[in-house]
Each structure stands twice: as C-alpha cells, then as structure tokens.
Amino acid sequence: MSEQIYLSNLSRGRTLKYVRVKILSLWRVRIYGFRCKTEMLLADEQGTKIEGTIGCGPFHNVDMRELREDAWYTISDFVVSVPIRRTPNTLHPFHIKFHSDTKMTLIYDLYSPNFFEFAKYSVIKRRLLEANRPFVICGLFVSLLDLCGVVVYVSEIKRMTYVPGEYDASTACNYLYFRLMDQKGRELPCFALGHYAADFMNVWTSRGYQASFRYQPVFCVLRFWKVDEFMGMHLVY
Numbered sequence: 001m002s003e004q005i006y007l008s009n010l011s012r013g014r015t016l017k018y019v020r021v022k023i024l025s026l027w028r029v030r031i032y033g034f035r036c037k038t039e040m041l042l043a044d045e046q047g048t049k050i051e052g053t054i055g056c057g058p059f060h061n062v063d064m065r066e067l068r069e070d071a072w073y074t075i076s077d078f079v080v081s082v083p084i085r086r087t088p089n090t091l092h093p094f095h096i097k098f099h100s101d102t103k104m105t106l107i108y109d110l111y112s113p114n115f116f117e118f119a120k121y122s123v124i125k126r127r128l129l130e131a132n133r134p135f136v137i138c139g140l141f142v143s144l145l146d147l148c149g150v151v152v153y154v155s156e157i158k159r160m161t162y163v164p165g166e167y168d169a170s171t172a173c174n175y176l177y178f179r180l181m182d183q184k185g186r187e188l189p190c191f192a193l194g195h196y197a198a199d200f201m202n203v204w205t206s207r208g209y210q211a212s213f214r215y216q217p218v219f220c221v222l223r224f225w226k227v228d229e230f231m232g233m234h235l236v237y
Contacts, residue, residue, distance in 0.1 A: 002076055007048040010080045010094050018076035019044055019096075020107065021052075023069050024115060025224055031056065038064070041089055041144075041224070042096070043115045051089055052096035061103035072110050078102045089144040089224070116223070119145045121186045124227055147222040149180030152187060154204060157197050176200055180220060190222070 005017040021042040028036045038054040052075070054062065067073075079097040088095070098104075124145070155177040176197035180188045192200045209218060 006046055007042075007044045007050050007092065008046060010050075010096075012080050012082065012094060014077075014079050014099075016077050018074045020072060020074050020110065021050075022072050022110075022115075023067065024049070026067060026069050038067070040067075045110055047113070047115050048092065049090040049115065050092040050094065050096055051083065052098070054098045058100060059098060059102065060100060062098065063104075066106050067104075072107050074103075074105050074107055076103045114223075116146045116221075118148050121149070121182045121184075121188055124188060144224040144226060145222075147180065147188070147190075147225055149182050149188065149220060150217045151220050152179050152181045154178040154201075154209075157201055174198065180222075190225070 003017050005015065005019060007019060007021070010019075021044050023040055024043055025041040027039050029039055030036050035056045037056060040052040040054070041049060042052050043049045054064075075096065077099075079099055080094045081097055082093070083095040124147075157174050157176050159173050160175055174194060174197045176192045178190050178192070178200070180190060182188070
C-alpha cells in the first residue's frame, strides 16, 4: 500500500499517497439533465477538514453505494487543486478531486469525534451587521458554521413567495424562524428552509414543546449553517 499523508500536508497536484478521512457531510449537485456530481466535507484523524468532489465518472475504484456520512474511508491516487468557490466550506487552501483511477475504500471506524467548531455569537453578530461580506475565520472566508445555544423562540412553519424549479420539492417554499441564546444572553436569529423547517418542527413538536417554549431550556446544536442575507435580513440559515 502507498504511504499515508495527512490533509494538512497536501500539496497541489496529483498524489499517489492515501488519506484516511471521515465523511462529515455528503450531498449531490445536479450538473445538467440527470447527471450529478457528489460533494463531500471530509476530516482526518487530526481534525483537519477539506472538501472533496466526485464528478460524473466513470470511476473504476469507487462504489457510490458505499458512501455514507459518519463513516471512515481511505482515498488514494487523487488530485489536489485550489477551491473554485470564493467562500469555501473549510479553511483548507486545497480541494480534493477524483479522477478515473482514484480509489476510495470503506474502513473500520478509527474513532468517533464529530469535529465541531462552534462559532462565537459575538463574531457572528458582527458579520450580520456587515452586509455583502463573507464570514471570516482566521483571515479566511468560509460559508459553513457550527452553532449551539438555548432555543428561546420558534415560529410556525410559513410559506414564502417562491416558484419551485423542475426538480425542487414543494417544501422548498417553506421556512421556519427561531432564535438561539448563548450563555451571555445574546440572541441569534435563525431560519430553517425547505425540508429542514419540517424536520426541525417534527422534532420540536414530537417532544411536546410549544412554538414559544418558556419552561425548561432546550439546548440546540446546528451543524453546517450559513451566515448570509435572507428575505432582506442578515441572519443564520
């Protein structure tokens, strides 16, 4: 087997070495027609995060049916490139791309950290006041954040003025507004969109909570949320 390398030591270009990574998040992106690419957010044993892209293929050594979140894999013989997006989802200066000979193999779980990096409300609120500027951590632009706090308000699910695309579900028009509060009493406005609104409300009501919950505190953790403009307001969604 080839030599292992950590994500923090990657350099631009093709490498035959392998990395051991956990899939933190995985989603499909439609390119055209029914052709899709797969985007992933990955982390290695050191907690370093990087984005990865599996194009339309063909791929000889990747079983797309085996890919799932929270599982560990080895990836070998891949291309390291500069991220295309202006606001990438990690602080890593590079991006992993698959080519036809890239090999990705499911392995045993090394250990089970979630690699959370919770953002401070004070930093987020400054960003909310700075319109049209991406969120900055350590001098770099990022678009996804981890948040936590006590839920102090939850609205009913509402419907926005929106025309769904050809492949959009009807729930893409729905949204839910809620507020989180940190240990210093600072509140943060949040929106859940589409099916996330329904998922949030299903969990909320199934546990007997009311839309405006004012009894025992409910602690909430949000993973991979954005700070941006929505419906004319700057908030987290």
